[in-house]
Amino acid sequence: MHISEGVLNAPVLIGCGAAAAGLTAIGIKKMQFDRIMNVSLLTSAFFIASLIHVPLGPGSIHLVLNGLLGVLLGWACFPAIVTALLLQAVFFQFGGFTVLGANTIIMALPALCAYLVVRPWLLQNGKKRSLAAFSAGFVSILLSSLIMALLLITSDSGFFDTAAIILAAHVPLMVVEGFITMFTVLFLAKVQPDFLLKTTS
Amino acid sequence: MKTLPILPLVCFFVTLFANSPEALAHKVLVFAYASGGEIITETSFASGRPAQHSPIFVMDGDENTIVKGETDEQGIFRFPIPPQALEAGKDLHIIAEAGEGHRGTWLLKAADYGAGPSGDKMEKSEEKSQAHIAPTGTDAPIQSSCEELERRIEETVAAELAPVKRMLAKEQTHQTSLQDILGGLGYIFGLAGIAFYFQARKKYGEK
Numbered sequence A: 001m002h003i004s005e006g007v008l009n010a011p012v013l014i015g016c017g018a019a020a021a022g023l024t025a026i027g028i029k030k031m032q033f034d035r036i037m038n039v040s041l042l043t044s045a046f047f048i049a050s051l052i053h054v055p056l057g058p059g060s061i062h063l064v065l066n067g068l069l070g071v072l073l074g075w076a077c078f079p080a081i082v083t084a085l086l087l088q089a090v091f092f093q094f095g096g097f098t099v100l101g102a103n104t105i106i107m108a109l110p111a112l113c114a115y116l117v118v119r120p121w122l123l124q125n126g127k128k129r130s131l132a133a134f135s136a137g138f139v140s141i142l143l144s145s146l147i148m149a150l151l152l153i154t155s156d157s158g159f160f161d162t163a164a165i166i167l168a169a170h171v172p173l174m175v176v177e178g179f180i181t182m183f184t185v186l187f188l189a190k191v192q193p194d195f196l197l198k199t200t201s
Numbered sequence B: 001m002k003t004l005p006i007l008p009l010v011c012f013f014v015t016l017f018a019n020s021p022e023a024l025a026h027k028v029l030v031f032a033y034a035s036g037g038e039i040i041t042e043t044s045f046a047s048g049r050p051a052q053h054s055p056i057f058v059m060d061g062d063e064n065t066i067v068k069g070e071t072d073e074q075g076i077f078r079f080p081i082p083p084q085a086l087e088a089g090k091d092l093h094i095i096a097e098a099g100e101g102h103r104g105t106w107l108l109k110a111a112d113y114g115a116g117p118s119g120d121k122m123e124k125s126e127e128k129s130q131a132h133i134a135p136t137g138t139d140a141p142i143q144s145s146c147e148e149l150e151r152r153i154e155e156t157v158a159a160e161l162a163p164v165k166r167m168l169a170k171e172q173t174h175q176t177s178l179q180d181i182l183g184g185l186g187y188i189f190g191l192a193g194i195a196f197y198f199q200a201r202k203k204y205g206e207k
Helices: A010-030 A033-049 A066-091 A100-122 A127-154 A160-191 A193-197 B006-016 B083-088 B121-132 B139-172 B178-204
Strands: A053-056 A059-062 B028-035 B038-045 B055-059 B065-070 B076-080 B092-099 B102-108
Touching (some): A010 A066, A033 A066, A033 B178, A059 A160, A066 A100, A066 A127, A066 A160, A066 B178, A100 A127, A127 A160, A160 A193, B028 B092, B038 B055, B038 B092, B038 B102, B038 B139, B065 B076
Parallel strands (some): B028 B102
Antiparallel strands (some): B038 B076, B055 B065, B055 B092
């Protein structure tokens, strides 16, 4: 899901960079600093998640976990994801530095949207919580693939069939992330409700 | 739902979708080396799987695309050394695009594929040996067997060296290691520590 250096053209990179910077600034402002440990833990999880390959047919799936971060961190998911992406670029050469803004928009914006939509249901016990968490994970990856496809189309390295391929290829990941988000949220609700219920932003 | 076996369930759903289309990777690794008058490029994903049917573009220093091709089932694309780049001693930029915005590059330096003023050493030594042998009637069979021998030696050396060159080139690609993971985690918690410090100063600093 990370776009590499040199794929997107300058206007797209600058636009995404500006948007990401703005939203990250809002995220930092809204972040409650006494919950910083939660943010760090989830940033670490996101950082490592991309290393987990699950072989699938001819290719493999790499976890993203942006839905989980969105749901648990809210606006703070922007600084968390920016940090994790930057470190992934430095240490793993995933993505890149000029594309940092674009990759952040791809991964953090859907997370934030999922949070804003789904938050009320997460606070309620039972089926609503499961459904909310699953949809957050599912829809985050769906929106991420859409944004990624759009960005690729703008830079001429894809056409509409590429968008369809990208979406189709990510469907298994949508389902997997939906379940991971759901199980994690349910687990936290049982074991450490504070993590889930107190807002981080 | 007391203690759900999370991991087995996730794996179960993952294997249900065993017909997923091509790889969703995060990094494309490409490296190249020269052997036997050809340049051999190998492209794979971060997970180690070969990148199949990925377009490869070879550009010279002036951003002209001189060779275009596609990787095969093992992620390999080979092409003969371009003569104009060989003579001009240009570095080659090899770019692999594995689709969905993933792109890897490798710089093959002129010296690494025998280009430039030092030239193709094999050819020069052949010319020298031919100059020493003045062709006459009786010498002709000896000359041709000398050439044959040289050719065979060249082939054997190239065959032996190819895997070594491949290993050397592969070593230069960055494989993610435990140190990288620990490094990243260190920075994340370091940043948290700094944030804690500033927050504590704000809360208690003025007392």
